[in-house]
Amino acid sequence: AQSVTQLGSHVSVSEGALVLLRCNYSSSVPPYLFWYVQYPNQGLQLLLKYTTGATLVKGINGFEAEFKKSETSFHLTKPSAHMSDAAEYFCAVSEDDYKLSFGAGTTVTVRA
Amino acid sequence: DTGVSQDPRHKITKRGQNVTFRCDPISEHNRLYWYRQTLGQGPEFLTYFQNEAQLEKSRLLSDRFSAERPKGSFSTLEIQRTEQGDSAMYLCASSPNMGNTIYFGEGSWLTVV
Numbered sequence: 191a192q193s194v195t196q197l198g199s200h201v202s203v204s205e206g207a208l209v210l211l212r213c214n215y216s217s218s219v220p221p222y223l224f225w226y227v228q229y230p231n232q233g234l235q236l237l238l239k240y241t242t243g244a245t246l247v248k249g250i251n252g253f254e255a256e257f258k259k260s261e262t263s264f265h266l267t268k269p270s271a272h273m274s275d276a277a278e279y280f281c282a283v284s285e286d287d288y289k290l291s292f293g294a295g296t297t298v299t300v301r302a
Numbered sequence: 303d304t305g306v307s308q309d310p311r312h313k314i315t316k317r318g319q320n321v322t323f324r325c326d327p328i329s330e331h332n333r334l335y336w337y338r339q340t341l342g343q344g345p346e347f348l349t350y351f352q353n354e355a356q357l358e359k360s361r362l363l364s365d366r367f368s369a370e371r372p373k374g375s376f377s378t379l380e381i382q383r384t385e386q387g388d389s390a391m392y393l394c395a396s397s398p399n400m401g402n403t404i405y406f407g408e409g410s411w412l413t414v415v
Contacts, residue, residue, distance in 0.1 A: 194344075226406075233306070233393060233406040234345070280344050288333060288397075289358070290404065292344030 192217045192283045196293035204301045209268040211296050213255075213281030216262060223264040224282040224290065225255055234280065240264065251275070276300045304328075306407035308394050314413045315384055322380045323410045327396030334377050335404065336369055337393040338362065345393055351377060384414045 197212035215221060222241050226234040238249025245257040251274075255266045264281060278297045282290040307326040315321050327334045332353050337345035348367070349359045353374035363369075366384075371377040381388055391409040 199342075231408075233408040235406070236403055239403065282344070288335070288350055288404075289347050290337075290345070291347070294342070295344050 192221065192285050192291045194281050194283050194291055194293035196279075196281050196296050198296055199294065200297045200299070202299045202301060203271045205273060206270050209253075209266075209271045209275060209298065211266040211279050211281075211298070213264045213266065213293060214262055215264060215281070215283040217283055217285055219285050222284040222287055223255075223257060224284070225249065225253070225264075225266050226280045226282060226292075227251075228278045228280065228295075230277075237266070237279075271298075271300050273300050273302065306394055306396055306405055308392075308407040308410045310410060311408065312411045312413075314415060317386060317414055318383055320380065320382045321384060321412060322378055323392055323394075323412075325377045325379070325394030325396075325407060327376070327394070328398075328405055331396035331398050331405075332374065333397045333399065333404075334371055335395040335397075336377070336379050337395065337406075339391045339393055339409070340389075348379075348392075381412070384412075386414045388412060389414045 193216050195214045224239045225237040238247045240247045240257045248254045253268045278295045280295045281293045309324045335350040336348040339345040351371040366382045369379045393409045395404045395406040397404045
């Protein structure tokens with residue numbers, strides 16, 4: 191069975207500061223891993239995904255994530271936060287490339 | 303490519319009534335998914351279609367829920383005899399084939415009063 195734990199339901203950062211969102215997963219097989227972003231009253235937009243190969247994955251809007259198998263982690267980072275990064279972020283895992291299991295989400299607020 | 307389209311975006315209904323949501327996937331995407339998201343939670347998988355065939359249903363999809371995808375194009379999700387616990391956002395998504403990105407629509411909010 192696959193599952194995701196996102197550490198911290200709320201993260202507040204200053205504009206220009208590092209954004210770090212933590213995600214740990216459990217999976218019985220090598221997983222596919224995803225980060226999605228959701229703006230208020232909107233659907234989910236894919237930020238980045240890991241399938242195979244390079245463990246450091248770059249996504250849209252300056253985000254990147256690193257797959258660490260030994261730590262079963264897939265943390266999301268962005269070096270410098272922008273006001274437009276305020277949103278809810280979801281980490282997801284899939285063992286079969288069609289059924290995603292999502293974490294509970296982390297809400298990011300950006301202080302001016 | 304206009305993205306995944308869902309209708310209606312918002313629905314308020316009285317307990318016990320039936321509701322139906324429609325999803326139009328991205329053109330030529332042969333996989334279509336339904337997820338449910340409640341406040342403060344991540345989306346939960348409900349069901350998915352490969353063309354017109356419904357290949358998997360979650361245990362979350364009680365007998366009051368039915369999803370169809372006639373002709374492998376648009377899909378409908380019907381909830382019969384709605385209950386207050388059905389209040390949630392219902393997300394539709396689609397993807398072209400195995401191993402590709404899943405694209406989500408903007409969701410249909412259901413409020414049962």
